[in-house]
Amino acid sequence: MKVSKVLMLEMKNILKNRWLYVSLIISIVLALGLVYAIKFLQGPFTIKAISGFYGIGSTVALAVFCTKLYVDDLSSGTVSLFFSNKKNRRSYFLGKLLAAIFLGILFGGVCAIVLIGASYYLGWQVNLIGYIIKPILIYVLFSVFHMELFFFNWNILQKHEYAYCNNINYSTSCSLSCRAY
């Protein structure tokens, strides 16, 4: 099982999910609502508030999508099919991590587009680097954090036999001569 395969299939699943687009649309609408308030109602809001309104929808959606990366496999039990050897376990974990980063880039990228679009529309000065790099970085960190939070909760608190910690740590009394295939 390769990391690239896990990532490609995960990305395919993410992009096929209609709720991704629903949550992005809701987030954009919330942000555009504030843009409307600024433009037509003289709302005393800054670009930070627009990104904040976008974040109301996007942060919730992103947290759900990141935990969903594992929840689908745990609830269906398919996680046991992936955890058959050390290489597969590593590929699974890395693939999911990259998928979470992809989600962060997606939501952060849309946020960047909204901020740049809103700034041009409102006639504000556009800080290209700040409006692109910062949201993407923040959303990537957010998505990785939520994915790891769920992952470590599952491992440490649940003591599940498929938990990654149990599977990468060998007992000291184990006189293992098995070769990972």
Place this chain on the structure above:
Amino acid sequence: MTIVMKNIYKRYDKQYVLKNISLELRAGKIVGIVGKNGAGKTTLMKILCGNIVDFEGSVNYPDSLSNRPIGFLIESPKFYPNQTGFENLKFFSQLFSIGHKENIDNTIKALDMEAYIHKKSKKYSLGMKQRLGIAIALLGNPEFLVLDEPTNGMDPNGIEEILAHLKYLAEERQIGILISSHQLDHIQKVSDYILVMEEGEAVKSIDKDDIVSYKHVTIAVKSTDLQRTKLMLEREGFEVRLDHHSLSFKAKNMNPILKKLSLENIVLQDIEMKEHTLKDIYFDEREAK
């Protein structure tokens, strides 16, 4: 090619669920595991498949060129319920890079799943889910198969088909198969070698030839000859059970016994012979324990 498990111990907290189990799974052979609930069958299978790595002992895998050397179905079939059976098979074949559409189509055909393969798998019956689980295990032509109660929930026709298919996989495709079941007649039908487990230990290992070569014999003689016949059989090394006016024992070949009886002028009034089965061995072993 052989997978060799040696001196396997597995502990949960302070309790050992597997104690000193050794097993060899060879290409082209079917090994059956039987035992009551909690005997450790599933745990042993999980260790073999690599799902459990925290154990004592050794598991040696052969060098393999295959992307997916072991296909397995343990406890219950695992798949995504919101996808169709076909989508599940396609997903796993892509994930493990074992994907050819022909491979998937052949697997579907072999397991007679054409009628429902494009339906959402959450709507499947238990037997259909089992077949899907077996199909996922068979993807990529693995060199070894580990199946935990694969005929669970299946109709009688389905059971016959699956058992026949397993025999075909072992004999024609030289796949080594480890199978567990509570249905002793299923295990007897397909297995070359059977391991009886009890409370984490291997209590008996049986070759299939040992099962089929014996017969249960019940003979009826005159009441005056009963004790004499019993003594004669016991002298020949048979374990005889006296049951009202008949004597029961296990024997491979009746000819020498019949000769002895005629030499002793013992007249047989009735004789009944039944096939010796795995069930007999299993319950005899449990009684002895």
